[in-house]
Amino acid sequence: DAKTTQPPSMDCAEGRAANLPCNHSTISGNEYVYWYRQIHSQGPQYIIHGLKNNETNEMASLIITEDRKSSTLILPHATLRDTAVYYCTLSGSARQLTFGSGTQLTVLP
Amino acid sequence: NAGVTQTPKFQVLKTGQSMTLQCAQDMNHNSMYWYRQDPGMGLRLIYYSASEGTTDKGEVPNGYNVSRLNKREFSLRLESAAPSQTSVYFCASSGQGEVINEQFFGPGTRLTVL
Numbered sequence: 001d002a003k004t005t006q007p008p009s010m011d012c013a014e015g016r017a018a019n020l021p022c023n024h025s026t027i028s029g030n031e032y033v034y035w036y037r038q039i040h041s042q043g044p045q046y047i048i049h050g051l052k053n054n055e056t057n058e059m060a061s062l063i064i065t066e067d068r069k070s071s072t073l074i075l076p077h078a079t080l081r082d083t084a085v086y087y088c089t090l091s092g093s094a095r096q097l098t099f100g101s102g103t104q105l106t107v108l109p
Numbered sequence: 110n111a112g113v114t115q116t117p118k119f120q121v122l123k124t125g126q127s128m129t130l131q132c133a134q135d136m137n138h139n140s141m142y143w144y145r146q147d148p149g150m151g152l153r154l155i156y157y158s159a160s161e162g163t164t165d166k167g168e169v170p171n172g173y174n175v176s177r178l179n180k181r182e183f184s185l186r187l188e189s190a191a192p193s194q195t196s197v198y199f200c201a202s203s204g205q206g207e208v209i210n211e212q213f214f215g216p217g218t219r220l221t222v223l
């Protein structure tokens with residue numbers, strides 16, 4: 001069973017915020033939420049991670065609900081180069097990442 | 110720094126042939142990983158090595174073997190290739206830094222087994 005569920009695809013207008021949701025209702029107390037993205041067929045690229053607090057870096061913001069059962073990745077001003085598959089994944093002490101099918105984000109001009 | 114490098118970039122095998130996929134990293138990372146990605150799917154972990162001298166099975170280890178040659182290099186071997194192993198193979202590495210599991214990925218090896 002998948003540990004995370006994401007919508008298969010989303011569109012976003014260039015310059016607008018892209019909000020990508022992820023459900024992880026069975027998350028364990030020691031598991032972090034990680035977001036990666038994969039552009040074309042390149043290797044995935046790390047974006048951001050969090051445990052229970054909201055996080056922000058130069059690429060994105062991560063909002064985690066208080067019960068930790070879901071999260072949202074926010075790209076504040078999406079550009080065409082943000083078109084990619086976005087993966088929400090969990091990782092605990094075992095240091096393994098389990099990737100689901102991800103969300104194909106298409107940024108439209 | 111080159112980051113994570115993989116060779117070869119492309120490979121075509123016949124059923125039953127063997128080959129080794131090479132991976133090297135120059136970031137002094139302790140942990141290294143091998144994933145496969147089938148068309149339209151996410152990545153699945155084949156094997157990983159938490160540190161030099163150790164290897165562990167991931168989600169889909171059958172049909173593969175690995176060797177952590179030293180801290181820099183982690184190879185993946187297919188002893189008898191099968192069409193079901195047609196996939197894109199990604200190697201990754203991670204350190205023990207602030208971000209617990211920020212994995213850095215190589216460009217991938219595209220393998221076709223006929």
